[in-house]
Structures are given as C-alpha cells and as structure tokens.
Amino acid sequence: MNNKIHFISGMPRSGSTLLSAILRQNPRFHAGMTSPVGAFVNSLLDQVSAGSEFGPVVTTAQRQRLLRGLFASYYADKPEGSVVFDTNRVWSARLPAVRDLFPDAKVIACVRNVAWVMDSIERLYRANPYENTRLFNDAIERNTVYSRVETLSQRNRLVGFAWTAIKEAFYSEQAGALLVVDYDLLANAPDKVLPLVYQFIGEPWFEGHDFRNLAFDAPEFDSALGVAGLHKVRPEVSLKPRRTVLPPDLFAQYTNMNFWQDGANSRASVITARPADASTDAQAPPQAKQDNNA
Template identity: 55%
Template sequence: MSPKIHFISGLPRSGSTLLAALLRQNPRFHASMSTPVGSLVNRMLEAMSEDNEYSVFISPEQKRAMISGIFSAYYQPQAEKAVIFDTNRLWCSKLSLIKELFPGAKVICCVRNVAWIMDSIERLVRKNSFDVSQLFNNPTERATVYTRTEALSQGGRLVGFAYNALKEAFYSEESERLLLVDYDLLAQNPEKVLSLFYQFLEEEPFQHDFENVQYDEPEFDNRLNLKGLHKVRSKVELQQRQTILPPDLFIQFNGLSFWTTPSNSLANLIVAQPK
C-alpha cells in the first residue's frame, strides 16, 4: 500500500523544520526539511513544455505518470511509512497540480509575522559574520540590513516568493486544503496545536516529546554559509526577545499578516489574532 502524501509549505523561518522534527517522532510519518522534489517537478514540467520540440509526443497521461514517478522514486526508501510530508515553499503555488496528483492531500502552511521572519534571518547572517551568506547575489545586496531585507522581499527570493505563493493559495479555489499554523502558537502550545493538526489530517493522535526534539542539517547549512539554519532546539518553547531590526524596517514588515484579516478564504487556521 502506497503512503499518503501531504505537503508542508508556507513562509521561511516559521517553524516548518520544527514541525517536521516533531512529526518524525511518529513512527508512521516521514518528514524533513525542504526536499528537491518540488524543484525536480518544476524541471520536469519545463522539459515537457512547448519549449521542447519533442513535447508533441508526450501525452497528458504520460506527463502525469512522469511527475508522479518523481514522488515514487524519491520516497521509495520510505515506502513502509503510512504518511509522507514533503516540504517545499513552492507547493503553495502548485495547488492545482497537487489536486490532480493527490486528490486527498493537504498542505500545511507555516506562517509567522514577516517582521520576525526578517529578524530571524538577520540574526543568522550576523551570527555567521565571518562567512559570506549565499542568500544574497552580490556585495551590494549583502551590504546593510536595509539591502538584505529588500533583496529577500523581492518576488522571486526567499521571503518574497514564499509570501506571494502563500497569498495565492490562501485566496484560491483550493484554499480548503490549507492549514495555516502560526509559529508562535506552535512554540507556545505544541501539544494543543498538534492535536488540532491530527484532527485536520484525520490521523490517530500520537504522544509527542516536546522536551527532546532532534533535527539538524549541518552539511546543507554550511553550503549556504548559514550554520544553524535548520538546527532545532531540543525543547519546544517560545523565546521572547527584542528585535534587532531598525524600527522603520520592523514597521514596514509588521503589517503583512493577511491571514489574520477576515476574508472569504476557506483555509483552516491555527493562528493568533492581532492584538
């Protein structure tokens, strides 16, 4: 029996790695940090597009089979698992494809106040001050906190792309597939959040250990020159702190949490209401 497939997406620095680390405690589940599956799907779609002169020989059924084959091949080592969660920020922009391939799939969207996302990334950059971060394309982008946040917020970059994709999914006709999970609530009350999570997925509850969470990908993080990017603290808790962003930058990004505003979206929400 093939495992169920669900997806973890949403915004960076918003708890997706923490959520995956917790889900891995359940022996029925497989989850991890972002995988190459989304990028492989994109490459395959491009290879089968009209830009390829041989695309006339590829039927819709063959396209579906080849895209589906990427998932089957990549997750063959986890075939004994009951549920697989694939993580990638681009899945919010692929809801129609997900619907066609996996009609029962859900998309878990990790969200967080964008000002604190920028704060979190800036802290990592400063923590690795002797390394040149690969998040930025040139010295001009790396120059100051203002140029760094401006670069990250562009539409095709780390924060900007994820934000736009999430917004597209939130207001789409497939929004009922979404479950938005606020990082602050997950960190403050992981037991309650995961209880609601299991209800949404219609899975049997599992007793998680919130005092001994383990996950790290040092080799991947070192390639980006951002040590600690995916290292999860062993105890799940919300750490209160003062922002290191200049006040004007914090204000600029602080009001972007569109998911807290009433709308006609059918997305499911585990999010804090604005104060």
C-alpha cells in the same frame, strides 16, 4: 505511490523544520527539511511544457504519470502504510497540481509575522560575519540590513516568493486543502496545535509526542548555504521573547502583512493567534471557511 502523502510549505524561519521534527516522532510519519522533489517537478515540467523540444509529444496524462513516478521513486524506501510529508516552499504555488496528482493530500503552510522572519534571517546573517552567504548574489545585495531585507522581500527571492505563494494558495479555489499554522502559536502551545494538525490530515493522534525532547539539525546543508544554524531545532519547543535587531522603520515596514488573520474570503483553515492575545487557547478543529484562532 503506496503511502499517503502530505506537504509542508510556508515561509522561511516560520516553523516548518520545527513541525517536521515534531511529526517525525510518530514512527508512521516521515518528515524532514526541504526535499529536492519540488525542484524535480519544476525541472520536469520545464522539459515537457510549451516551448520545449518535447512539449508537443508528451501528453497531459504522461506528464501526470511522470510526476507521480517522481514521488513514488523518491519515497520507495518508506514502509508501506507510512505517511510522508514532503517539505518545499514551492508547494504553495503548485496547489492545483498537488490536488490533481494527490486528491487526498493536504498542504500545511507555516507562517510568521514577516518582520520577525526578516529579524530571524538577519540574526543568522550576523552570526556568520566571516561568510558571504548564498542568500545574496553580490555585495550590493548584502551591503546593509536595508539592502538585505529589500532583497529577501522581492517576489522571486527567499521571503517574497514564499509570502506571495502562500497568499495565492490562501485565496485559490483549492484553499480547502490548505492549513495555515502560525509559528508563534506552534512554539507557544504545540500541545494544542498538533491535535488540530492531526485532525486536519485525518490521522489518529499519537500519544508519544515529547515537546521537550526534539532532535533535528542539518549542518552540512546549512554550511553549503553559508548560514550555519538555519535548520537547527532546539530540544524543547518554546518561544523566547527578544528585542528585534532590525531598525524601527524597517521592522514597522514589514509587521502588518499577516493576511491569514482575515479569512473572510478564503476557504483555507487557519491555526493562528489573535493579535491582541497570543496566549488564548486554541478553539475548534480547523474547518473550511473558519479561522481557528487562539
């Protein structure tokens, strides 16, 4: 692959689409919503791993070439010298392969208080009352807010998988390539967060970012899921205070799961907000073994 590649991962409703909308204002950068490359990687590995028909005849070196070829083919239309950001929640769980295939690549994981993630998804569900969204498999899962949130939190479902995948990456030996970005700070202070992102990936700052003039929407994709507005980004970056739509007990159950706020046992870099003061300015650029609180 002739272009640089980095990865955007993280939890749903936590700013990955917002971050992509900001990054793509830089003409050298190419970023968007979830790409199919992560699914291609999983499918290919299924075909050549132990237990498959072709596993015994495909060497590790061939697997590496096949996977690099997927990226090269998918992004072959990008101009030489571009920086590509591929978005998929699976990359947090594939950090060893990412680092082996692309040693200079970084993974940016967008996170958010899990209770507010659940709140955001529940709001979208209620905004589409005449649609049986594909987020749930049957009437039992979608019956009430309690069954919906419980389903989403399972470790093989939308929120539970993303949360556990980031946690795995956060405490892994490859965590030095991981940058965790808290949604609240990104939405409150993009002018402070984005320079830190640029520094982490080793790119010169682009002066043309306009945080009041963003454009991103994917109505066809969201319609296919039965969740209108899932990837729509407002023109101006902001964090609008609101009351939760979750019952108090349910909100409390998921509100203290922010493991990224304690980086004592992780080499990951973190751009987050102190729980006691979410308005404090961002500090030094991210470094391994250092939380960059704001």
